[in-house]
Amino acid sequence: MTAPLPAVEDLRGYTAFLKALPYPAALLTQSPSGLHVLVGNAEFFSFVEDQAANELLDCEDSQRRQRNWRHRAQAMFDSQRRSDRFELEFHDRLGLRAYSCSLTWVEEDDAQPARLVLFTATDRTSERNAESTLRKELMTDSLTSLPNRIGFVEQIEGLAENGRPAASKATYAIIGFDLVRFSRINESLGAMAGDELIITVARRVKSVLRAGDVLARIGGNEFAIFAHVGHGLSEVLQIAERVRKAFEAPIRLSTYLINVEVALGCALAQEDSDDIERLLRQAQAAVKRAKKSGALEVYRANVLREALKRFTLENRLREAIDNGELTMVFQPLINLQTGAVKGFEALTRWEDSVLGQVSPNEFIPVAEESGLIVPLGRWAMCECVQTLADWDRRFGETLPITMNVNLSPVQMVRDNVPRAVEEALRYAGIAGNRLIIELTESALIADPDKTRQLLGALQAMDVTVAMDDFGTGFSNLASLQSLPIDVLKIDRSFVTDMIGDADKIAIVRAIVSLAGALGMETTAEGIETPDMADALRKLGCHFGQGYHFARPLPPQEAFHYWLERSAAPTI
Numbered sequence: 293m294t295a296p297l298p299a300v301e302d303l304r305g306y307t308a309f310l311k312a313l314p315y316p317a318a319l320l321t322q323s324p325s326g327l328h329v330l331v332g333n334a335e336f337f338s339f340v341e342d343q344a345a346n347e348l349l350d351c352e353d354s355q356r357r358q359r360n361w362r363h364r365a366q367a368m369f370d371s372q373r374r375s376d377r378f379e380l381e382f383h384d385r386l387g388l389r390a391y392s393c394s395l396t397w398v399e400e401d402d403a404q405p406a407r408l409v410l411f412t413a414t415d416r417t418s419e420r421n422a423e424s425t426l427r428k429e430l431m432t433d434s435l436t437s438l439p440n441r442i443g444f445v446e447q448i449e450g451l452a453e454n455g456r457p458a459a460s461k462a463t464y465a466i467i468g469f470d471l472v473r474f475s476r477i478n479e480s481l482g483a484m485a486g487d488e489l490i491i492t493v494a495r496r497v498k499s500v501l502r503a504g505d506v507l508a509r510i511g512g513n514e515f516a517i518f519a520h521v522g523h524g525l526s527e528v529l530q531i532a533e534r535v536r537k538a539f540e541a542p543i544r545l546s547t548y549l550i551n552v553e554v555a556l557g558c559a560l561a562q563e564d565s566d567d568i569e570r571l572l573r574q575a576q577a578a579v580k581r582a583k584k585s586g587a588l589e590v591y592r593a594n595v596l597r598e599a600l601k602r603f604t605l606e607n608r609l610r611e612a613i614d615n616g617e618l619t620m621v622f623q624p625l626i627n628l629q630t631g632a633v634k635g636f637e638a639l640t641r642w643e644d645s646v647l648g649q650v651s652p653n654e655f656i657p658v659a660e661e662s663g664l665i666v667p668l669g670r671w672a673m674c675e676c677v678q679t680l681a682d683w684d685r686r687f688g689e690t691l692p693i694t695m696n697v698n699l700s701p702v703q704m705v706r707d708n709v710p711r712a713v714e715e716a717l718r719y720a721g722i723a724g725n726r727l728i729i730e731l732t733e734s735a736l737i738a739d740p741d742k743t744r745q746l747l748g749a750l751q752a753m754d755v756t757v758a759m760d761d762f763g764t765g766f767s768n769l770a771s772l773q774s775l776p777i778d779v780l781k782i783d784r785s786f787v788t789d790m791i792g793d794a795d796k797i798a799i800v801r802a803i804v805s806l807a808g809a810l811g812m813e814t815t816a817e818g819i820e821t822p823d824m825a826d827a828l829r830k831l832g833c834h835f836g837q838g839y840h841f842a843r844p845l846p847p848q849e850a851f852h853y854w855l856e857r858s859a860a861p862t863i
């Protein structure tokens with residue numbers, strides 16, 4: 293038998309107690325007709341009202357019952373539990389409300405024979421909000437608001453739990469893509485511009501994806517797309533094509549137009565590979581390969597071995613630099629009008645005992661990405677002027693030739709270049725006017741003030757500056773005019789197959805006349821045949837370089853090359 297309900301006056305002590313509490317609290321009891329609230333404070337009644345009006349509708353009935361305070365209190369009376377705690381959530385106008393609720397028996401005594409339960413609810417809303425903000429932050433890339441790597445994996449696993457990817461085997465894929473040469477852009481234009489570029493990239497890709505595809509930024513310049521692909525690889529190819537197309541138009545960053553290139557790689561889910569993390573790693577390995585091949589790569593098992601190789605490439609290069617195993621070859625630059633040897637371009641060579649001869653096109657990017665370019669570039673600078681000093685000594689007087697050396701834009705940013713140059717010249721005893729530093733266009737559009745400073749410092753040392761690979765980058769002509777640049781090196785791509793290609797000839801002609809207008813000289817790279825040399829000479833190009841004259845030569849042979857031609861120059 294249930295005891296009769298206590299009279300209200302008997303509860304006076306409790307009423308005062310409940311009123312003093314700063315959170316919803318009430319005394320509950322049970323009669324045959326159900327649950328009764330004997331007394332409650334004002335906070336309690338407004339809590340009950342809010343909760344009833346906003347009961348969570350998005351969960352199942354059983355869950356809802358579990359989170360309903362009435363249900364839990366009823367269950368308390370029905371069982372012999374000594375206490376109960378539960379979390380209760382609902383949404384009101386202001387958003388999520390969260391409470392920690394507790395139910396405990398009130399000790400019975402003579403004055404209080406009824407069975408009473410004290411209900412309290414502590415507001416946890418702000419903690420819960422902080423938690424969920426933190427969680428969101430942990431899962432979101434703050435720059436693009438896309439999911440980051442953790443968020444991406446979590447989101448896809450969430451989809452899997454809801455039965456979507458798992459429902460149809462091998463019908464989903466991860467397509468990864470990296471921005472090629474992003475570190476160069478970042479180093480040249482600055483981190484702010486780099487950020488802006490990333491945001492634009494995210495926006496463009498997002499606009500070409502379908503509803504349901506998930507885009508994430510999983511690293512600095514790395515993105516990943518999760519996509520359902522009912523038609524397997526052909527559908528992946530379509531998506532990849534759309535992503536590539538998104539970058540057909542260059543991206544404008546303040547006054548620069550940047551041509552963004554992406555390396556795309558993908559991994560298709562296998563029946564047994566439902567592990568998203570693994571699929572993501574496979575897609576990334578494919579992207580690494582794509583960087584080399586320039587085409588979309590699909591993950592194959594041995595792709596990971598390539599990653600390993602790259603790792604060893606970096607380590608072996610570090611050892612080669614430390615152990616002085618790099619060498620240098622010298623390619624003559626010829627005065628096209630007179631046939632005289634104008635000087636040499638110093639090019640670094642690396643022959644590894646295991647990997648064999650590794651091309652600079654392969655190890656320079658590794659050096660740039662790993663920071664090894666700084667010691668490498670310093671070595672190259674010293675080595676080329678030392679060689680020149682060595683030739684002077686052997687010849688018995690100063691040779692009337694110059695030495696070109698390549699300077700990476702990454703080194704320009706990371707190293708104190710004027711000091712390195714000054715030290716190299718001083719140590720070798722070589723005058724500044726015999727050194728020509730070759731910069732690429734991307735180096736010039738770096739923080740213009742810094743570039744100006746560097747070029748000014750080089751000019752003060754009488755060092756000449758040449759712009760390498762001219763025509764391939766995105767330099768603006770105004771900066772060319774205002775910077776102390778003395779030579780434009782016309783990129784090989786315009787010179788190769790120039791004969792019979794009216795467009796290429798027109799470009800070369802335009803570059804030569806531009807250089808003339810700016811008071812600069814021109815050097816054509818990649819001259820492989822006599823008629824190319826002839827055509828370039830007729831176009832008014834000053835100097836030429838290429839296999840037609842000589843391949844890059846070891847120091848001894850380069851010296852003899854000059855010796856032989858210094859007497860009777862011929863083209």
Ligand code: C2E
Nearest residue numbers: 639640652653656672698699700818819820837838839844
């Ligand atoms: P680059 O500065 O454009 O150097 C010219 C490249 O074209 C050299 O390749 C040279 O061997 C090649 N070449 C010369 N004449 C011809 C020709 O007639 N036909 C063809 N097809 N190729 C020709 P290499 O030595 O493999 O160097 C590749 C790139 O690596 C260089 O391009 C340069 O950007 C970079 N590099 C090489 N050494 C250094 C270095 O010491 N420091 C830095 N920062 N970069 C370097």
Ligand code: CA
Nearest residue numbers: 637698730760
């Ligand atoms: Ca060069």
Ligand code: CA
Nearest residue numbers: 760761781817
């Ligand atoms: Ca070049």
